[in-house]
Amino acid sequence: MGIRIYQLADELDLENKELIDILQELDIDINSHMSTIEEDTADIVRDMFEEEETEEESLENVIEVEDVLTVKELGEELDVKPNKLITELINMGTMATINQDLDMETMEELAAEYGYQIKEVEGEDEEEDIYGLVNDYEDKEEDLELRPPVVTVMGHVDHGKTTLLDAIRKTNVTEGEAGGITQHIGAYQVEVNDQKVTFLDTPGHEAFTSMRARGAQATDVAIIIVAADDGVMPQTVEAINHAQAAEVPIIVAVNKIDKPNAQPEKVKQELTEHGLVVEEWGGDTVTVPISALKQQNLDELLEMVLLTAEMEELKANPNRPANGVIVEAELDRGRGPVATALVKNGTLNIGDYIVAGSAHGRVRAMIDDHGQRVEKAGPATPVEVLGLSDVPSAGDILEVMPSGTNARDIAEEREEEKRARELVDHKTAVNLDDLFEQIQQGEIKDLNIVIKADVQGSIEALKESLLDLSTDEVQVNVVHGGVGGITETDVMLASASNAIIIGFNVRPGTNARKTAEKENIDIRTYRVIYRAIEDVRKAMEGLLEPDYKEVVIGEVEVRDTFKVPDVGMIAGAYVTDGIIKRDAELRLLRDGKIIHEGKISSLKRFKDDVKEVREGYECGIGIEDYNDLKVGDVMEVYEYEEIKRTL
Incomplete structure (x- = not known):
């Protein structure tokens, strides 16, 4: 007994034509949906579909x-x-x-x-790395020379990283410089047994996770420091993960062995739980017991660094255009953008055209870790570089280009691409005061944040801490981070990406503030990082309850300074925006950075004391208990306005 085509098609949830096509592929002669086929043939078709369903179910898991x-x-x-x-x-x-x-x-x-x-699975064509190397030189074996190893010390906060680095720096400076002040540029070189070793001084707080990741990737040897009286901690595990991910050899420095409650054997046991088996237990992880405070066994630790580096056969070609990595960067009023670069290959020279991230320029000056000006920097050498057009980001690749035009074009392309990636669609304006309500109503799934700060390290600190605030309901995203004051461009980016702006030790300029009011952008500025983190966390939990809000009422530009006996330094100033009131609060800005916060001690028009001065007029201003005024400084005058709450 057979079964008609339309009946089997209905059973298998197929169209009649689909089933006919399948049967014809099996060389079964079928005329129409009314044709009949044998049960054996029907079972073959059923088996085919059962196998497909099983395969689909498997794929779902x-x-x-x-x-x-x-x-x-x-x-x-x-x-x-x-x-x-x-x-x-x-x-x-x-x-x-x-x-x-x-x-x-x-x-x-x-x-x-x-x-x-x-x-x-192998991914499809990945998004192009817009900050990757532009020139890919192939070095011949005969051109390669041994270079100093680059070492990063990582570990849990308070486990002695800073003490260890300071001890190494003081006891291993080059001859003739003992007792001299070593300049802190985020990286430095020491000499061990007539061999140079470069140390990257990456921040040690948990908020600097991404900086540590970049440090590990730019390094040849990682020293993981673990306190013998405390053991392996969460940040220790993070450091191990970063070093392992970068496939960097690890040396474990078991610190504080001088303490009576030190338990170095317990530390070794805990290390095995994270894939690090010490040599005396049959593994390949080198451990050195030390006391950074009492400078015990530091020589042995450094000898292990050299031994590990020797096994790696670290080489580079010094006779080619340089490339390297940005370790730290900031905007200096007197010198402009200043970046600490670690040269990885080639030699960087005064006058070289360079690109770093979306910044470009020509090397105007280089300063080593002892504060001395140098003409060139070879492989594994850290130097401060002056001459860039803007402040690059830590982790950006620095590369020498053939010409200034070439460097500028690449930097501009990168900036355009970066902005294009940062711009995202937005649906509803976001602000911290109403954030919890917007989350509850499902209006906000992503909290986008633009960060501006006085130095790059602060951006990294804020970024990592803010990202850790993400919950199942809301993903926190940092869409942009930059060094310097809050600009109109930052506000427009926040508007386009539906973001709030967080400033650390920086303020918005007049145009930025007015644009923010027009675009309804929430700008929050802070002097303490944890307050920024707490405000965002409380806003997400619906616990942020401000009773007062800050209102900027005017802005003044310092055009001259003069000292008045028994009074102090007075600024000859011009009110560029709003109104200045005698009893208002004042914030002094220099290059967009907050230099001082205080109160106005005197406000004059010519020789007369006045209560207020309006936009377009000159005045004399004194700041209470503060005299470090410079031409070009900006005074932002503000007061607090009570928020009226409705019941």
Whole structure:
């Protein structure tokens, strides 16, 4: 007994024509949907579709991964809350944060707990790295020479990183410079057994995670410092992960062995839980017990650094155009943009045309870690570089270009591409005061933030801490971070990307402030990083309750200064915007950075004391208990306005 085509098509949820086409491919003679086929033939077709369904069901439990996922991203793929995954990781002996990357093995183990498989796939054409190397030189073996190793010291806060670096710097300066002041430029060189070693002084606080990641990738040897009385801590694990991800040899310095409660053997045991098995236990991880405070065994630690570096056979070609990495950067009023660069290959010379990120220029001067001007810097040498058009970001690649035009064109292309990537669609204006309500109503899924600060390190600190505030309901994103005052361009970027602006030790200029009012952009400025973090956290939780808000009422430009006996320094000033009131608060800005906050001590028009001065008029202003006034300074005058709350 057979079955008609239309009946089988209905059973398999197919169109009649689809089933006829399948049967014809099997060389079965079919005239129409009314034709009848044998049950054996029908079973063959049924088996075909059962296999496809099984294959589809299997695929539903497979997560395709191109690269590593964070705990949060894996949670989204598994439809499991990140906190639950963190608990699972703790049970597996791994401490992790919500934004921590997971390796393939760990992802597979976690996924299996929830009935999923991880499948590693090759990604399609990845987005072009707009900041990558432009010139790819191929060095001949005979052109390569041994170079100094670059070392990064990483570890948990208070485990002695700074003490260790200071001890190494003081006891290993080059001959003739003992007792001299070593300039702090974020990196420096010391001499060990007549060999140079470069140290990257990366920040040690947990908020600088990405800086540590960049440091590890720019380094040849990582010293992980662990306090013998405290053991392996979350930041220690982060440091280990960064060094392992960068495939950098690790030396563990077990510090504070002079303390009575030191337990170095316990530290070694804890290290094994994170894949570091010490040599005396049959592994390949070098450990050195030290006391950074009492300078015990520092020579042995440095000898291990040299031995490890020797095994790596670190070489570079000094006779080619240089490239390197930006370690730190800031805007200096007297010198302009200043960047600490670590030359990785080639030699950087005075007069070279350079590009770093979206900044470009010509090397005007170079200063080494002893404050001395130098004409050139070879491989693994850290120097301060003057002559860039703008402040680059830490981690940007610095590269010598054939001409100034070439460097400028590349920098401009990168800036345009960067802005294009940063601009995203937005639906509703966001501000911290109403953030919780917008979250509850589902209007806000992403909290975008533009960060401006006085130095690059502060940007990194704010960025990492803010990203850690992300929850299941809201993803915190930093769409832009830059050094310098808050500009009109920053406000327009915030408007286009529906972001709030957070300024640290910087303020918006007059045009930026007016544009922000017009575009309804929320600008928050801070002098203490944790207050910024707390405000955002409280806003997300609906706990931010400001009773007063700051209102800028006027702006003054210092055009002259003169000293008055028994009074102090007075600024001859011009009111460029708004009104100046005698009893208002005052903030002194220099190059967009906050230099001082205080009160007006005197306000005069000619020789007369006045209560206020309006826009377009000159005046004399004194600041209470402050005399460091310079021509070009800007005084921002503000007062606090009470917020009336409705019940």
